[in-house]
Amino acid sequence: DVKVTQSSRYLVKRTGEKVFLECVQDMDHENMFWYRQDPGLGLRLIYFSYDVKMKEKGDIPEGYSVSREKKERFSLILESASTNQTSMYLCALRVGNYGYTFGSGTRLTVV
Amino acid sequence: AQSVSQHNHHVILSEAASLELGCNYSYGGTVNLFWYVQYPGQHLQLLLKYFSGDPLVKGIKGFEAEFIKSKFSFNLRKPSVQWSDTAEYFCAAFYNTDKLIFGTGTRLQVFP
Numbered sequence: 001d002v003k004v005t006q007s008s009r010y011l012v013k014r015t016g017e018k019v020f021l022e023c024v025q026d027m028d029h030e031n032m033f034w035y036r037q038d039p040g041l042g043l044r045l046i047y048f049s050y051d052v053k054m055k056e057k058g059d060i061p062e063g064y065s066v067s068r069e070k071k072e073r074f075s076l077i078l079e080s081a082s083t084n085q086t087s088m089y090l091c092a093l094r095v096g097n098y099g100y101t102f103g104s105g106t107r108l109t110v111v
Numbered sequence: 112a113q114s115v116s117q118h119n120h121h122v123i124l125s126e127a128a129s130l131e132l133g134c135n136y137s138y139g140g141t142v143n144l145f146w147y148v149q150y151p152g153q154h155l156q157l158l159l160k161y162f163s164g165d166p167l168v169k170g171i172k173g174f175e176a177e178f179i180k181s182k183f184s185f186n187l188r189k190p191s192v193q194w195s196d197t198a199e200y201f202c203a204a205f206y207n208t209d210k211l212i213f214g215t216g217t218r219l220q221v222f223p
Binding site: 099100 | 154160203210211214216
């Protein structure tokens with residue numbers, strides 16, 4: 001089975017810090033996604049990537065950027081963290097036709 | 112805009128009760144539908160999916176869902192819930208835009 005690994009389970013950062021969230025897959029799939037999950041709002045798509053160096057904005061890209069220098073790694077960057085970015089961040093990988101596998105999530109708290 | 116609605120935000124049931132969670136999706140041509148489950152402290156897992164064919168789809172752990180095109184619905188059902196079904200359930204739709212769109216989720220609590 002394909003594995004999606006998010007490097008940190010919990011993170012606490014200060015307002016204004018630059019934050020990197022890492023996501024790594026152990027296979028060669030092209031499509032990777034970053035979602036944030038908030039109570040009552042479900043999962044909202046931040047950014048996604050079709051391939052190396054390719055990226056597309058999702059529904060809520062403001063305050064975020066992404067990097068995909070290698071196929072297996074998709075990073076989400078908070079340029080200047082703010083308290084309203086406190087959330088659970090989920091990385092997902094599209095596997096075959098319409099199947100998605102999710103990482104275990106990173107719970108980010110910005111203080 | 113393409114969207115998915117889950118109208119039940121929080122459902123509380125006793126063990127052995129029957130479950131039905133509502134999911135409606137907006138029109139957008141061909142659509143593929145999914146139900147995901149997130150148990151406390153765990154990652155999202157696929158319960159079941161509908162692409163085409165038989166509108167009654169069976170998934171893992173005794174769950175099933177029925178695709179009703181005329182109602183734009185894909186409700187999740189289970190005849191008899193267990194305490195271990197306590198989790199958050201998400202309906203999602205794929206509209207051929209390479210994006211999986213989620214509903215806001217339904218939190219299910221099952222009491223013994």
